[in-house]
Amino acid sequence: MIELRDIHKAFGANKVLRGVNLTVPTGESMVIIGGSGTGKSVTIKCILGLVKPDSGTILLDGQDVAEAERDAFLARFGMLFQGGALFDSLTVWQNVAFRLLRGSLKRPRGEAREIAIEKLRRVGLKPEVADLYPAELSGGMQKRVGLARAIAAEPEIIFFDEPTTGLDPIMAGVINQLIREIVTEMGATAITITHDMASVRAIADKVAMLHDGVIRWSGPVEQMDDSGNPWLDQFIHGRAEGPIEAVR
Amino acid sequence: MSPLQPLASVGRSFLGLMAVIGRVTLFAGATLGHLIRPPFYLREFLQAVLHIGYFSLPVVGLTTLFTGGALALQIYAGGARFNAESVVPSIVAIGMVRELGPVLAGLMVAGRVAASIAAELGTMKVTEQIDALVTLSTNPMKYLAVPRVLAATLVLPALVAAGDVIGVMGGFLVGVNRLDFNAAVYLNNTIDFLESWDVVSGLIKAAVFGFIVATMGCYHGMNSGRGARGVGRATTNAVVSASVLILATNYILTELFFSA
Numbered sequence A: 001m002i003e004l005r006d007i008h009k010a011f012g013a014n015k016v017l018r019g020v021n022l023t024v025p026t027g028e029s030m031v032i033i034g035g036s037g038t039g040k041s042v043t044i045k046c047i048l049g050l051v052k053p054d055s056g057t058i059l060l061d062g063q064d065v066a067e068a069e070r071d072a073f074l075a076r077f078g079m080l081f082q083g084g085a086l087f088d089s090l091t092v093w094q095n096v097a098f099r100l101l102r103g104s105l106k107r108p109r110g111e112a113r114e115i116a117i118e119k120l121r122r123v124g125l126k127p128e129v130a131d132l133y134p135a136e137l138s139g140g141m142q143k144r145v146g147l148a149r150a151i152a153a154e155p156e157i158i159f160f161d162e163p164t165t166g167l168d169p170i171m172a173g174v175i176n177q178l179i180r181e182i183v184t185e186m187g188a189t190a191i192t193i194t195h196d197m198a199s200v201r202a203i204a205d206k207v208a209m210l211h212d213g214v215i216r217w218s219g220p221v222e223q224m225d226d227s228g229n230p231w232l233d234q235f236i237h238g239r240a241e242g243p244i245e246a247v248r
Numbered sequence B: 001m002s003p004l005q006p007l008a009s010v011g012r013s014f015l016g017l018m019a020v021i022g023r024v025t026l027f028a029g030a031t032l033g034h035l036i037r038p039p040f041y042l043r044e045f046l047q048a049v050l051h052i053g054y055f056s057l058p059v060v061g062l063t064t065l066f067t068g069g070a071l072a073l074q075i076y077a078g079g080a081r082f083n084a085e086s087v088v089p090s091i092v093a094i095g096m097v098r099e100l101g102p103v104l105a106g107l108m109v110a111g112r113v114a115a116s117i118a119a120e121l122g123t124m125k126v127t128e129q130i131d132a133l134v135t136l137s138t139n140p141m142k143y144l145a146v147p148r149v150l151a152a153t154l155v156l157p158a159l160v161a162a163g164d165v166i167g168v169m170g171g172f173l174v175g176v177n178r179l180d181f182n183a184a185v186y187l188n189n190t191i192d193f194l195e196s197w198d199v200v201s202g203l204i205k206a207a208v209f210g211f212i213v214a215t216m217g218c219y220h221g222m223n224s225g226r227g228a229r230g231v232g233r234a235t236t237n238a239v240v241s242a243s244v245l246i247l248a249t250n251y252i253l254t255e256l257f258f259s260a
Ligand SMILES: Nc1ncnc2c1ncn2[C@@H]1O[C@H](COP(=O)(O)OP(=O)(O)OP(=O)(O)O)[C@@H](O)[C@H]1O
Pocket: A011, A014, A016, A034, A035, A036, A037, A038, A039, A040, A041, A042, A043, A082
Protein backbone atom coordinates (compact mmCIF):
# COMPACT_ATOMS: atom_id res chain seq x y z
CA MET A 1 0.00 0.00 0.00
CA ILE A 2 1.20 3.47 -0.89
CA GLU A 3 0.08 6.39 1.25
CA LEU A 4 0.77 10.05 0.65
CA ARG A 5 0.10 12.24 3.66
CA ASP A 6 -0.14 15.99 3.30
CA ILE A 7 2.55 16.32 0.62
CA HIS A 8 3.72 19.84 -0.16
CA LYS A 9 6.11 20.78 -2.91
CA ALA A 10 7.00 24.17 -4.34
CA PHE A 11 9.48 25.15 -7.04
CA GLY A 12 10.44 28.67 -6.04
CA ALA A 13 7.21 30.67 -5.89
CA ASN A 14 5.30 28.01 -7.82
CA LYS A 15 3.42 26.01 -5.16
CA VAL A 16 2.69 22.83 -7.07
CA LEU A 17 1.50 20.41 -4.38
CA ARG A 18 -0.38 21.90 -1.42
CA GLY A 19 -1.30 18.99 0.77
CA VAL A 20 -1.83 15.90 -1.35
CA ASN A 21 -3.43 12.94 0.43
CA LEU A 22 -3.74 9.71 -1.50
CA THR A 23 -3.91 6.00 -0.70
CA VAL A 24 -3.24 3.30 -3.25
CA PRO A 25 -3.99 -0.22 -1.95
CA THR A 26 -1.77 -3.10 -3.04
CA GLY A 27 -2.85 -4.79 -6.27
CA GLU A 28 -5.06 -1.94 -7.38
CA SER A 29 -4.91 0.31 -10.38
CA MET A 30 -5.10 3.99 -9.50
CA VAL A 31 -5.45 6.57 -12.23
CA ILE A 32 -4.56 10.19 -11.55
CA ILE A 33 -6.21 12.78 -13.76
CA GLY A 34 -5.96 16.53 -13.73
CA GLY A 35 -5.16 19.49 -15.93
CA SER A 36 -1.82 19.99 -17.59
CA GLY A 37 0.77 21.40 -15.20
CA THR A 38 -1.13 20.55 -12.01
CA GLY A 39 1.69 18.41 -10.62
CA LYS A 40 0.74 14.84 -11.52
CA SER A 41 4.24 13.96 -12.70
CA VAL A 42 5.73 15.70 -9.68
CA THR A 43 3.52 13.59 -7.40
CA ILE A 44 4.84 10.26 -8.68
CA LYS A 45 8.38 11.58 -8.74
CA CYS A 46 7.95 12.39 -5.06
CA ILE A 47 6.99 8.79 -4.33
CA LEU A 48 10.12 7.55 -6.09
CA GLY A 49 12.31 10.08 -4.33
CA LEU A 50 13.32 11.77 -7.60
CA VAL A 51 11.81 14.97 -6.24
CA LYS A 52 12.05 15.68 -2.54
CA PRO A 53 8.78 16.92 -1.01
CA ASP A 54 9.05 20.04 1.14
CA SER A 55 6.89 18.44 3.80
CA GLY A 56 4.60 15.49 4.36
CA THR A 57 5.24 11.77 4.53
CA ILE A 58 5.05 8.97 1.99
CA LEU A 59 4.58 5.46 3.31
CA LEU A 60 5.12 2.23 1.44
CA ASP A 61 3.58 -0.69 3.31
CA GLY A 62 3.62 1.46 6.41
CA GLN A 63 7.29 2.36 6.16
CA ASP A 64 8.48 5.90 5.52
CA VAL A 65 10.11 5.89 2.07
CA ALA A 66 12.56 8.62 3.07
CA GLU A 67 14.12 6.16 5.51
CA ALA A 68 13.94 3.07 3.30
CA GLU A 69 17.06 1.38 1.99
CA ARG A 70 17.25 2.91 -1.51
CA ASP A 71 18.33 -0.10 -3.57
CA ALA A 72 15.79 -2.51 -2.11
CA PHE A 73 13.10 0.17 -2.36
CA LEU A 74 13.75 1.00 -6.01
CA ALA A 75 14.02 -2.66 -6.99
CA ARG A 76 10.27 -2.94 -6.36
CA PHE A 77 9.37 -0.18 -8.84
CA GLY A 78 9.04 0.28 -12.55
CA MET A 79 8.48 3.67 -14.12
CA LEU A 80 7.45 4.89 -17.55
CA PHE A 81 8.52 8.51 -17.93
CA GLN A 82 6.30 10.97 -19.71
CA GLY A 83 9.03 11.67 -22.27
CA GLY A 84 10.18 8.07 -22.50
CA ALA A 85 13.65 8.86 -21.08
CA LEU A 86 15.27 6.13 -23.15
CA PHE A 87 19.07 5.92 -23.03
CA ASP A 88 20.09 7.09 -26.46
CA SER A 89 23.54 5.52 -26.29
CA LEU A 90 22.02 2.03 -25.98
CA THR A 91 20.01 0.00 -28.47
CA VAL A 92 16.31 -0.64 -27.93
CA TRP A 93 16.75 -4.11 -26.48
CA GLN A 94 19.55 -2.96 -24.17
CA ASN A 95 17.21 -0.25 -22.91
CA VAL A 96 14.44 -2.72 -22.24
CA ALA A 97 16.79 -5.23 -20.61
CA PHE A 98 18.74 -2.56 -18.70
CA ARG A 99 17.92 -4.02 -15.30
CA LEU A 100 18.56 -7.57 -16.49
CA LEU A 101 22.06 -6.74 -17.70
CA ARG A 102 23.45 -5.42 -14.42
CA GLY A 103 22.94 -5.40 -10.69
CA SER A 104 21.12 -7.95 -8.61
CA LEU A 105 18.84 -9.16 -11.43
CA LYS A 106 21.73 -9.74 -13.84
CA ARG A 107 21.44 -12.72 -16.20
CA PRO A 108 23.22 -13.91 -19.36
CA ARG A 109 23.02 -11.51 -22.33
CA GLY A 110 21.22 -13.97 -24.60
CA GLU A 111 18.53 -14.58 -22.03
CA ALA A 112 18.14 -10.87 -21.26
CA ARG A 113 17.77 -10.18 -24.98
CA GLU A 114 15.05 -12.81 -25.33
CA ILE A 115 13.09 -11.33 -22.44
CA ALA A 116 13.47 -7.88 -23.99
CA ILE A 117 12.13 -9.07 -27.33
CA GLU A 118 9.19 -10.74 -25.60
CA LYS A 119 8.37 -7.51 -23.73
CA LEU A 120 8.66 -5.54 -26.97
CA ARG A 121 6.14 -7.91 -28.54
CA ARG A 122 3.76 -7.26 -25.66
CA VAL A 123 3.80 -3.54 -26.37
CA GLY A 124 3.20 -4.21 -30.06
CA LEU A 125 6.75 -3.83 -31.38
CA LYS A 126 8.39 -6.25 -33.82
CA PRO A 127 11.69 -7.99 -32.98
CA GLU A 128 13.36 -5.99 -35.77
CA VAL A 129 13.32 -2.83 -33.68
CA ALA A 130 15.43 -4.51 -30.98
CA ASP A 131 18.73 -3.52 -32.58
CA LEU A 132 17.75 0.03 -33.52
CA TYR A 133 18.66 3.06 -31.43
CA PRO A 134 15.88 5.09 -29.76
CA ALA A 135 16.56 8.06 -32.04
CA GLU A 136 15.58 5.88 -35.02
CA LEU A 137 12.06 5.31 -33.66
CA SER A 138 8.89 7.40 -33.89
CA GLY A 139 7.58 9.13 -30.77
CA GLY A 140 4.88 6.54 -30.14
CA MET A 141 7.36 3.70 -30.62
CA GLN A 142 9.73 5.29 -28.10
CA LYS A 143 6.87 5.52 -25.63
CA ARG A 144 6.18 1.82 -26.00
CA VAL A 145 9.86 0.95 -25.59
CA GLY A 146 9.76 2.94 -22.36
CA LEU A 147 6.74 0.92 -21.33
CA ALA A 148 8.52 -2.34 -22.13
CA ARG A 149 11.47 -1.19 -20.03
CA ALA A 150 9.20 -0.32 -17.10
CA ILE A 151 7.69 -3.81 -17.02
CA ALA A 152 10.78 -5.82 -18.04
CA ALA A 153 11.85 -6.86 -14.56
CA GLU A 154 8.22 -7.51 -13.52
CA PRO A 155 8.16 -5.02 -10.65
CA GLU A 156 5.48 -5.07 -7.95
CA ILE A 157 4.62 -1.40 -8.35
CA ILE A 158 4.52 0.35 -11.70
CA PHE A 159 4.02 4.02 -12.54
CA PHE A 160 2.88 4.97 -16.03
CA ASP A 161 3.13 8.65 -16.88
CA GLU A 162 0.80 9.19 -19.84
CA PRO A 163 1.29 5.75 -21.44
CA THR A 164 -1.05 6.34 -24.39
CA THR A 165 -0.24 9.94 -25.29
CA GLY A 166 0.93 10.07 -28.90
CA LEU A 167 -0.38 6.62 -29.80
CA ASP A 168 -3.02 5.80 -32.41
CA PRO A 169 -6.40 4.62 -31.01
CA ILE A 170 -5.70 0.95 -31.72
CA MET A 171 -2.28 1.00 -30.11
CA ALA A 172 -3.73 2.95 -27.18
CA GLY A 173 -6.26 0.14 -26.79
CA VAL A 174 -3.48 -2.45 -26.81
CA ILE A 175 -1.57 -0.55 -24.12
CA ASN A 176 -4.66 -0.05 -21.94
CA GLN A 177 -5.31 -3.76 -22.09
CA LEU A 178 -1.68 -4.52 -21.29
CA ILE A 179 -1.74 -2.31 -18.19
CA ARG A 180 -4.98 -3.93 -17.06
CA GLU A 181 -3.41 -7.38 -17.55
CA ILE A 182 -0.33 -6.46 -15.59
CA VAL A 183 -2.50 -5.49 -12.64
CA THR A 184 -4.89 -8.44 -12.80
CA GLU A 185 -2.45 -11.19 -13.84
CA MET A 186 0.77 -10.16 -12.16
CA GLY A 187 -1.01 -8.61 -9.20
CA ALA A 188 0.98 -5.43 -9.56
CA THR A 189 0.04 -2.09 -8.04
CA ALA A 190 -0.20 0.58 -10.70
CA ILE A 191 -0.46 4.35 -10.75
CA THR A 192 -1.25 5.73 -14.18
CA ILE A 193 -1.41 9.36 -15.20
CA THR A 194 -3.53 10.07 -18.23
CA HIS A 195 -5.68 12.70 -19.93
CA ASP A 196 -7.51 10.13 -22.01
CA MET A 197 -10.92 9.33 -20.50
CA ALA A 198 -11.17 6.09 -22.52
CA SER A 199 -7.92 4.98 -20.86
CA VAL A 200 -9.26 5.93 -17.45
CA ARG A 201 -12.27 3.67 -17.90
CA ALA A 202 -10.16 0.84 -19.31
CA ILE A 203 -7.41 0.92 -16.71
CA ALA A 204 -8.73 2.26 -13.43
CA ASP A 205 -10.00 0.60 -10.31
CA LYS A 206 -9.87 3.97 -8.61
CA VAL A 207 -9.57 7.49 -9.89
CA ALA A 208 -8.08 10.54 -8.22
CA MET A 209 -8.34 14.04 -9.55
CA LEU A 210 -5.60 16.53 -8.80
CA HIS A 211 -6.31 20.23 -9.03
CA ASP A 212 -4.80 23.30 -7.37
CA GLY A 213 -2.30 21.12 -5.56
CA VAL A 214 -4.81 18.90 -3.76
CA ILE A 215 -6.82 15.79 -4.59
CA ARG A 216 -10.28 17.19 -5.37
CA TRP A 217 -11.98 13.84 -5.69
CA SER A 218 -11.03 10.21 -5.42
CA GLY A 219 -13.11 7.08 -5.56
CA PRO A 220 -13.95 3.96 -7.56
CA VAL A 221 -14.16 4.42 -11.31
CA GLU A 222 -17.84 3.36 -11.30
CA GLN A 223 -18.76 6.39 -9.20
CA MET A 224 -16.90 8.80 -11.43
CA ASP A 225 -19.91 9.74 -13.60
CA ASP A 226 -22.30 10.63 -10.79
CA SER A 227 -19.91 12.09 -8.26
CA GLY A 228 -21.61 15.48 -8.18
CA ASN A 229 -18.12 16.95 -7.90
CA PRO A 230 -17.95 20.11 -10.06
CA TRP A 231 -14.20 19.79 -10.78
CA LEU A 232 -14.46 16.18 -11.86
CA ASP A 233 -17.59 16.77 -13.94
CA GLN A 234 -16.00 19.65 -15.77
CA PHE A 235 -12.90 17.60 -16.45
CA ILE A 236 -14.53 14.41 -17.72
CA HIS A 237 -16.90 16.30 -19.96
CA GLY A 238 -14.25 18.67 -21.17
CA ARG A 239 -16.31 21.80 -20.53
CA ALA A 240 -14.75 25.23 -20.82
CA GLU A 241 -16.99 26.60 -18.02
CA GLY A 242 -16.68 25.53 -14.41
CA PRO A 243 -14.51 25.88 -11.34
CA ILE A 244 -11.33 25.01 -13.32
CA GLU A 245 -10.04 28.06 -15.13
CA ALA A 246 -9.01 27.59 -18.73
CA VAL A 247 -5.93 29.78 -18.33
CA ARG A 248 -3.47 28.35 -15.84
CA MET B 1 19.91 52.37 -2.79
CA SER B 2 21.61 51.65 0.47
CA PRO B 3 25.31 52.52 0.55
CA LEU B 4 26.02 48.97 1.65
CA GLN B 5 24.47 47.40 -1.41
CA PRO B 6 27.63 47.07 -3.54
CA LEU B 7 29.33 45.50 -0.55
CA ALA B 8 26.46 43.06 -0.11
CA SER B 9 26.62 42.07 -3.74
CA VAL B 10 30.36 41.43 -3.54
CA GLY B 11 29.68 39.33 -0.46
CA ARG B 12 26.96 37.41 -2.23
CA SER B 13 29.19 36.61 -5.22
CA PHE B 14 31.93 35.50 -2.88
CA LEU B 15 29.57 33.26 -0.94
CA GLY B 16 28.26 31.90 -4.24
CA LEU B 17 31.78 31.08 -5.38
CA MET B 18 32.53 29.37 -2.08
CA ALA B 19 29.36 27.32 -2.37
CA VAL B 20 30.34 26.18 -5.87
CA ILE B 21 33.82 25.22 -4.71
CA GLY B 22 32.25 23.26 -1.87
CA ARG B 23 29.83 21.43 -4.15
CA VAL B 24 32.54 20.57 -6.67
CA THR B 25 34.78 19.29 -3.90
CA LEU B 26 31.96 17.16 -2.51
CA PHE B 27 31.24 15.85 -5.99
CA ALA B 28 34.89 14.92 -6.55
CA GLY B 29 34.99 13.28 -3.12
CA ALA B 30 31.82 11.31 -3.84
CA THR B 31 33.30 10.13 -7.14
CA LEU B 32 36.41 8.89 -5.35
CA GLY B 33 34.23 7.20 -2.75
CA HIS B 34 32.25 5.33 -5.39
CA LEU B 35 35.48 4.39 -7.15
CA ILE B 36 36.40 1.93 -4.43
CA ARG B 37 32.96 0.39 -3.86
CA PRO B 38 31.24 -2.03 -6.23
CA PRO B 39 29.43 -2.35 -8.57
CA PHE B 40 31.86 -1.41 -11.34
CA TYR B 41 30.77 -0.85 -14.90
CA LEU B 42 33.59 -2.24 -17.06
CA ARG B 43 31.86 -1.72 -20.40
CA GLU B 44 31.27 1.96 -19.70
CA PHE B 45 34.88 2.31 -18.53
CA LEU B 46 36.30 0.78 -21.72
CA GLN B 47 34.07 2.97 -23.86
CA ALA B 48 35.31 6.02 -21.98
CA VAL B 49 38.95 4.94 -22.47
CA LEU B 50 38.37 4.71 -26.21
CA HIS B 51 36.50 7.98 -26.39
CA ILE B 52 38.80 10.02 -24.15
CA GLY B 53 42.14 8.45 -25.00
CA TYR B 54 42.25 7.02 -28.46
CA PHE B 55 40.10 9.61 -30.19
CA SER B 56 42.04 12.47 -28.58
CA LEU B 57 45.36 11.23 -29.94
CA PRO B 58 45.23 13.11 -33.29
CA VAL B 59 44.38 16.41 -31.61
CA VAL B 60 47.06 16.07 -28.96
CA GLY B 61 49.63 14.79 -31.49
CA LEU B 62 49.13 17.70 -33.88
CA THR B 63 49.20 20.28 -31.07
CA THR B 64 52.45 19.02 -29.56
CA LEU B 65 54.07 18.50 -32.99
CA PHE B 66 53.64 22.12 -34.01
CA THR B 67 54.44 23.46 -30.57
CA GLY B 68 57.65 21.39 -30.44
CA GLY B 69 58.67 22.90 -33.77
CA ALA B 70 57.90 26.46 -32.70
CA LEU B 71 59.70 25.90 -29.42
CA ALA B 72 62.87 24.85 -31.26
CA LEU B 73 62.80 28.01 -33.38
CA GLN B 74 62.30 30.28 -30.36
CA ILE B 75 64.95 28.64 -28.22
CA TYR B 76 67.37 28.80 -31.10
CA ALA B 77 66.66 32.49 -31.56
CA GLY B 78 66.95 33.13 -27.82
CA GLY B 79 70.03 30.92 -27.42
CA ALA B 80 71.78 32.73 -30.29
CA ARG B 81 71.91 35.88 -28.14
CA PHE B 82 74.30 34.04 -25.77
CA ASN B 83 75.96 31.84 -28.37
CA ALA B 84 74.15 28.94 -26.77
CA GLU B 85 72.30 27.47 -29.75
CA SER B 86 73.39 23.98 -28.69
CA VAL B 87 70.86 24.01 -25.80
CA VAL B 88 67.98 23.64 -28.25
CA PRO B 89 67.55 19.84 -27.99
CA SER B 90 67.65 19.63 -24.21
CA ILE B 91 65.48 22.70 -23.56
CA VAL B 92 62.91 21.57 -26.11
CA ALA B 93 62.78 18.17 -24.42
CA ILE B 94 62.56 19.56 -20.87
CA GLY B 95 60.00 22.21 -21.80
CA MET B 96 57.89 19.69 -23.62
CA VAL B 97 58.01 16.91 -21.09
CA ARG B 98 57.67 18.98 -17.94
CA GLU B 99 55.25 21.70 -19.00
CA LEU B 100 53.94 21.93 -22.50
CA GLY B 101 53.09 18.27 -23.03
CA PRO B 102 50.79 17.94 -20.02
CA VAL B 103 49.35 21.45 -20.23
CA LEU B 104 48.62 21.34 -23.97
CA ALA B 105 47.17 17.85 -23.82
CA GLY B 106 45.13 18.83 -20.76
CA LEU B 107 43.73 21.93 -22.46
CA MET B 108 42.97 20.15 -25.72
CA VAL B 109 41.27 17.32 -23.87
CA ALA B 110 39.37 19.89 -21.80
CA GLY B 111 38.02 21.36 -25.02
CA ARG B 112 37.21 18.03 -26.51
CA VAL B 113 36.27 15.75 -23.64
CA ALA B 114 34.95 18.03 -20.88
CA ALA B 115 32.63 19.58 -23.46
CA SER B 116 31.33 16.31 -24.78
CA ILE B 117 30.87 14.78 -21.33
CA ALA B 118 28.99 17.85 -20.10
CA ALA B 119 26.80 17.95 -23.20
CA GLU B 120 26.05 14.24 -23.03
CA LEU B 121 25.25 14.11 -19.32
CA GLY B 122 23.44 17.45 -19.49
CA THR B 123 21.17 16.12 -22.22
CA MET B 124 20.61 12.98 -20.18
CA LYS B 125 19.65 15.11 -17.21
CA VAL B 126 17.29 17.29 -19.23
CA THR B 127 15.54 14.34 -20.89
CA GLU B 128 15.11 12.57 -17.52
CA GLN B 129 17.53 9.79 -18.46
CA ILE B 130 19.39 10.32 -15.19
CA ASP B 131 16.12 9.97 -13.26
CA ALA B 132 15.41 6.85 -15.30
CA LEU B 133 18.78 5.41 -14.26
CA VAL B 134 17.85 5.91 -10.62
CA THR B 135 14.51 4.13 -11.07
CA LEU B 136 16.39 1.24 -12.71
CA SER B 137 18.41 0.84 -9.49
CA THR B 138 21.56 2.25 -11.02
CA ASN B 139 23.53 4.95 -9.26
CA PRO B 140 24.27 7.70 -11.81
CA MET B 141 27.54 8.55 -10.05
CA LYS B 142 28.78 5.00 -10.43
CA TYR B 143 27.40 4.43 -13.91
CA LEU B 144 28.18 7.79 -15.49
CA ALA B 145 30.79 9.67 -13.46
CA VAL B 146 33.14 6.99 -12.14
CA PRO B 147 33.95 5.31 -15.50
CA ARG B 148 34.66 8.65 -17.14
CA VAL B 149 36.75 10.09 -14.31
CA LEU B 150 38.75 6.89 -13.91
CA ALA B 151 39.31 6.56 -17.65
CA ALA B 152 40.47 10.16 -18.02
CA THR B 153 42.81 9.90 -15.03
CA LEU B 154 44.45 6.74 -16.35
CA VAL B 155 44.47 7.60 -20.02
CA LEU B 156 45.79 11.14 -19.97
CA PRO B 157 49.32 10.11 -18.89
CA ALA B 158 49.47 7.74 -21.87
CA LEU B 159 48.22 10.49 -24.12
CA VAL B 160 50.83 12.89 -22.73
CA ALA B 161 53.60 10.30 -23.15
CA ALA B 162 52.68 10.03 -26.81
CA GLY B 163 52.39 13.82 -27.05
CA ASP B 164 55.86 14.23 -25.46
CA VAL B 165 57.44 11.97 -28.05
CA ILE B 166 55.68 13.70 -30.92
CA GLY B 167 56.52 17.16 -29.53
CA VAL B 168 60.21 16.30 -29.17
CA MET B 169 60.06 14.95 -32.69
CA GLY B 170 58.59 18.27 -33.86
CA GLY B 171 61.61 20.01 -32.33
CA PHE B 172 63.91 17.43 -33.91
CA LEU B 173 62.42 17.91 -37.39
CA VAL B 174 62.79 21.67 -37.20
CA GLY B 175 66.22 21.40 -35.59
CA VAL B 176 67.58 19.11 -38.29
CA ASN B 177 65.85 20.59 -41.34
CA ARG B 178 65.75 24.31 -40.56
CA LEU B 179 68.50 24.89 -37.99
CA ASP B 180 71.14 22.54 -39.43
CA PHE B 181 71.59 20.35 -36.37
CA ASN B 182 73.17 16.97 -36.90
CA ALA B 183 70.45 14.36 -36.38
CA ALA B 184 72.54 12.06 -34.20
CA VAL B 185 73.85 14.93 -32.06
CA TYR B 186 70.32 16.31 -31.60
CA LEU B 187 69.01 12.95 -30.42
CA ASN B 188 71.97 12.36 -28.11
CA ASN B 189 71.54 15.77 -26.53
CA THR B 190 67.86 15.16 -26.03
CA ILE B 191 68.34 11.86 -24.28
CA ASP B 192 71.46 12.70 -22.27
CA PHE B 193 69.99 15.72 -20.52
CA LEU B 194 66.55 14.35 -19.83
CA GLU B 195 66.06 12.87 -16.36
CA SER B 196 63.41 10.37 -15.50
CA TRP B 197 61.81 12.78 -12.97
CA ASP B 198 61.27 15.27 -15.81
CA VAL B 199 59.12 12.70 -17.54
CA VAL B 200 57.43 11.28 -14.47
CA SER B 201 56.46 14.67 -13.05
CA GLY B 202 54.81 15.47 -16.36
CA LEU B 203 52.86 12.24 -16.31
CA ILE B 204 51.67 12.87 -12.74
CA LYS B 205 50.45 16.28 -13.87
CA ALA B 206 48.67 14.58 -16.75
CA ALA B 207 46.81 12.24 -14.41
CA VAL B 208 45.69 15.19 -12.27
CA PHE B 209 44.55 17.10 -15.36
CA GLY B 210 42.63 14.06 -16.58
CA PHE B 211 40.83 13.90 -13.25
CA ILE B 212 40.00 17.61 -13.45
CA VAL B 213 38.69 17.41 -17.01
CA ALA B 214 36.33 14.48 -16.44
CA THR B 215 35.19 15.72 -13.04
CA MET B 216 34.31 19.14 -14.43
CA GLY B 217 32.51 17.56 -17.39
CA CYS B 218 30.48 15.26 -15.14
CA TYR B 219 29.75 17.87 -12.47
CA HIS B 220 28.46 20.49 -14.89
CA GLY B 221 26.61 17.92 -16.99
CA MET B 222 24.83 16.29 -14.08
CA ASN B 223 23.90 19.67 -12.61
CA SER B 224 22.81 21.11 -15.93
CA GLY B 225 19.91 23.57 -16.01
CA ARG B 226 16.72 22.81 -17.85
CA GLY B 227 16.39 22.86 -21.64
CA ALA B 228 18.85 23.34 -24.48
CA ARG B 229 20.10 26.55 -22.94
CA GLY B 230 20.91 24.77 -19.68
CA VAL B 231 22.96 22.18 -21.55
CA GLY B 232 24.77 24.91 -23.47
CA ARG B 233 25.71 26.69 -20.27
CA ALA B 234 26.83 23.46 -18.67
CA THR B 235 29.11 22.75 -21.61
CA THR B 236 30.67 26.20 -21.55
CA ASN B 237 31.15 26.10 -17.79
CA ALA B 238 32.75 22.66 -17.97
CA VAL B 239 35.36 23.76 -20.54
CA VAL B 240 36.14 27.09 -18.88
CA SER B 241 36.40 25.71 -15.36
CA ALA B 242 38.46 22.71 -16.49
CA SER B 243 40.88 24.96 -18.40
CA VAL B 244 41.34 27.45 -15.58
CA LEU B 245 41.75 24.70 -13.00
CA ILE B 246 44.34 22.95 -15.19
CA LEU B 247 46.45 26.09 -15.50
CA ALA B 248 46.17 26.90 -11.80
CA THR B 249 46.92 23.33 -10.73
CA ASN B 250 49.83 23.22 -13.14
CA TYR B 251 51.43 26.16 -11.40
CA ILE B 252 50.89 24.61 -7.97
CA LEU B 253 52.31 21.26 -9.05
CA THR B 254 55.32 22.89 -10.69
CA GLU B 255 55.93 24.81 -7.48
CA LEU B 256 55.68 21.58 -5.48
CA PHE B 257 57.84 19.49 -7.78
CA PHE B 258 60.60 21.86 -8.80
CA SER B 259 60.92 24.85 -6.48
CA ALA B 260 63.01 23.13 -3.80
N1 LIG C 1 12.26 20.27 -11.83
C1 LIG C 1 11.39 21.28 -11.83
N2 LIG C 1 11.80 22.54 -11.59
C2 LIG C 1 10.94 23.57 -11.58
N3 LIG C 1 9.62 23.45 -11.79
C3 LIG C 1 9.14 22.22 -12.03
C4 LIG C 1 10.00 21.07 -12.09
N4 LIG C 1 9.24 19.98 -12.35
C5 LIG C 1 7.98 20.44 -12.48
N5 LIG C 1 7.90 21.76 -12.29
C6 LIG C 1 6.69 22.59 -12.32
O1 LIG C 1 5.70 21.91 -11.59
C7 LIG C 1 4.44 22.03 -12.22
C8 LIG C 1 3.80 20.66 -12.40
O2 LIG C 1 4.57 19.90 -13.29
P1 LIG C 1 4.17 18.42 -13.69
O3 LIG C 1 5.19 17.97 -14.67
O4 LIG C 1 3.98 17.61 -12.48
O5 LIG C 1 2.79 18.63 -14.41
P2 LIG C 1 1.78 17.52 -14.91
O6 LIG C 1 0.58 17.57 -14.03
O7 LIG C 1 2.48 16.22 -15.04
O8 LIG C 1 1.38 18.11 -16.32
P3 LIG C 1 1.24 17.37 -17.74
O9 LIG C 1 -0.10 16.75 -17.75
O10 LIG C 1 1.32 18.52 -18.72
O11 LIG C 1 2.37 16.41 -17.85
C9 LIG C 1 4.66 22.79 -13.51
O12 LIG C 1 4.25 24.12 -13.30
C10 LIG C 1 6.14 22.75 -13.73
O13 LIG C 1 6.59 23.94 -14.30
